[in-house]
Amino acid sequence: MSEKYDAILIGAGMSGLAAGIRLAQYDKRVLILEKHYLWGGLNSFYKRRGRIFDVGLHALTNFAPKGRRGVPLTKLLRQLRIRHSDLQLGEQNYSEIAFPTERLRFSNEFELFESEIARAFPDQVDGFAKLTEAIFAYDSFTPPDPDLLARGELAKFITEPLLVEMLMLPMCYYGSAIPGDIAWYQFAILFKSFYDEGFARPEGGIRPLLDLLVKRYKSLGGELRMKSGVAEILQQGAGSLRSAAGVRLENGEEIFADQVLSSAGFGPTMEMCGAELGARVTDEDRGQLSFNETVIVTDKTPMDFGNYGAAITFFNDSDTFDYRCPAPGGLGIDPRSGVICSPNNYAATEPLTEGWMRFTALASASHWGDLAQADATEYATQKQRAAEAFLDSASRFAPDPRPFEIDRDLFTPNTIRRFCGHPKGAVYGAPKKRLDGATELPGLFLMGTDQGLLGVVGAMLSGISMANRHCLQPTA
Ligand SMILES: Cc1cc2nc3c(=O)[nH]c(=O)nc-3n(C[C@H](O)[C@H](O)[C@H](O)COP(=O)(O)OP(=O)(O)OC[C@H]3O[C@@H](n4cnc5c(N)ncnc54)[C@H](O)[C@@H]3O)c2cc1C
Known part of the structure; x- marks a missing residue:
């Protein structure tokens, strides 16, 4: 039997790297296993004809200037002990929602979007103010009703159908796994991350950010193995005492750990647990x-x-x-x-x-x-x-x-x-998210896309919060 880790993390995407740093900071023995030869997952990079192409980066959402309190980027940097200046973020000029009959601009100043709504939809100003208030009052990170959908909620505040469509467009494209709609809590998270926080780009694209994360993880003693696809989640015990015990790699090697956190998605992760748990994955779980x-x-x-x-x-x-x-x-x-x-x-x-x-x-x-x-x-x-x-x-x-x-x-x-490894190439994974990260196998947890937080900042926050919750909280 090989040496045992405190935690094995499946996937060196944004969630896996952030969870790894968090655990290594607390002196946990942690191993990230990545099946690809490069880290970053959906937000990686590649070289073609002498140019570096980002795989997915359009914008780093959730921009916050240095020192802004209570927002996701500041929390993330504090948890990972990374300086704001290390990210080298450049703010957007502006962005826009363009329909044939109307365009709405927004920037990293919320007032611009408010004034655009007032210009284009003067009779919706009150409704938009109430919508904004409701979103800020809503506990979107631990939603009381995660199945609530955005179209139904928007209709309570906005009576102009064109404005509803314009508000839905960016949110769906940047985070919905649900055809025709988006979960209300995700809409609320994205609304704040777009209009109250904003967009930025790490200078040089995603690569410097990934280099920073990998360097930090390794400097803390974290181990990272590339081209190490996990084929199976090993289990121990039986019945109610059954739990995750480690993983078997595609090359047959077995590695043991107290806990396994997976960013491979709900369906693929459960299928790695063998026929019984794998059989419970439905087509809907795949997105x-x-x-x-x-x-x-x-x-x-x-x-x-x-x-x-x-x-x-x-x-x-x-x-x-x-x-x-x-x-x-x-x-x-x-x-x-x-x-x-x-x-x-x-x-x-x-x-x-x-x-x-x-x-x-x-x-x-x-x-x-x-x-x-x-x-x-x-x-x-x-x-x-x-x-x-x-x-x-x-x-x-x-x-x-x-x-x-x-x-x-x-x-x-x-x-x-x-x-x-996302089945059907589903960018935002499964429509149904597992917000607490728990699976039916004790000791095995989800992080990243199918836990429910999306995007570069969201996936990193997901890794951090799942590591905090499942690996760093003292057990009762
Ligand atoms: C085209 C596109 C554009 C995007 N644009 C933006 C954007 O502009 N801004 C933004 O914030 N977000 C953007 N996103 C979304 C963002 O990239 C993701 O939400 C985020 O990167 C997800 O991170 P993750 O760690 O949850 O998962 P992933 O990035 O999917 O990482 C999972 C990792 O697990 C590995 N893995 C899977 N199975 C196994 C296995 N069996 N064994 C070992 N390793 C395994 C995979 O190879 C992968 O590296 C975009 C995505 C796409 C596709």
């Missing part, structure tokens, strides 16, 4: 909402070729927003709505000299999965066809970068499935 992304690099900045200064544009081409997985067939994406973002439009001490624009579309995982299996050439052709259709659509809301293009990269739900 289905996924994205295609097109990244275009240009020889001029978006400001220079199109006077485009938005960090993020959330667009929708009609007055009704339809957030769901497109049916397989056709383009394999839904070109009617999406997200456009440009890392050029954040403050930076060394501004990017090339232009970068990312385009995110809702995509059908089964469409791209079937296509890749059937015919690799056709898959590549269809990827480009979908990208062109989406760029045509998006260029109604932001300048078209294609005349200035010098490089491009594309990914589909297959990429998310292959590199992060």
Whole structure:
């Protein structure tokens, strides 16, 4: 039997790295196992043709200036003992929600969004103020009613259907695993993280932030093993005394620990527990909402070729927003709505000299999965066809970068499935979250996406709070 750890963490994404640092700070013997060769999970990076591409970073939500009290970023930095200045955050210029008949701008100052609502929807000002008050009064991190959905709650405050759609669009794209809606508590978390806190970008993209986390974790004595996929959660005892005892890696090696925390998602984690627990995973536990992304690099900045200064544009081409997985067939994406973002439009001490624009579309995982299996050439052709259709659509809301293009990269739900293990490439995991992180197997806990906190900051907070709750609280 190999030596025993206090905790094994499955996955070196944002939640795993943050949980690892937290535990190592308390002198726990901790091991992070990552099946990929690179850390970061959904928020990693890769090199192509000499350029570093971020996998997922559009914006670091929850921006807070140094010293702002009581907000997630400040709490996170305190818990991980990281200095604000180490993150090298550059604030966004502004972002926008763009529909054919109206645009709403927002920035890191809440007043801008309030004034935009007052300009575009004067008769909704009172309702919006009451909505804001209700959101700030709501305990979104330990919600009394986690099944409540946002559309129903919004209708209590906002009577203008177009404003409801405009408020739903960014929240769904940045955090909903539920077709057509988003959990009210997640809406509330995101609302605060967008409009009261704001968007920033770590200078240099996600890589410096990941380097910082990995360095900090290792300096505290934490162990990290890459290319170490977990195949099975080992168990000990029987009946009510059964508990997690460690893991078996894909190469057969067994490693033992008092506790196992997994960021692999509810379904995959339970399937690692053997047939009995794995059989309880339903199709709904797997989620289905996924994205295609097109990244275009240009020889001029978006400001220079199109006077485009938005960090993020959330667009929708009609007055009704339809957030769901497109049916397989056709383009394999839904070109009617999406997200456009440009890392050029954040403050930076060394501004990017090339232009970068990312385009995110809702995509059908089964469409791209079937296509890749059937015919690799056709898959590549269809990827480009979908990208062109989406760029045509998006260029109604932001300048078209294609005349200035010098490089491009594309990914589909297959990429998310292959590199992060999310079944069906479901970016936001399962619709049903396990907010306390508990599973049916004592000693095994969830963190990250399927625990319920999303995004870079959310996933890190999830790792920290699950480590605090399940590994650092003294047992009764
Ligand atoms: C296209 C895209 C854009 C995004 N944009 C933003 C953004 O702009 N801002 C933002 O805040 N968030 C963004 N997100 C969301 C954010 O990336 C995620 O919410 C967050 O990174 C999730 O972290 P996690 O630790 O929960 O999970 P993951 O990142 O999924 O990490 C899980 C890790 O576990 C590993 N793993 C899985 N199974 C096993 C196994 N059996 N054995 C060992 N390792 C395993 C995986 O390889 C992975 O590294 C984006 C996501 C995507 C896909």
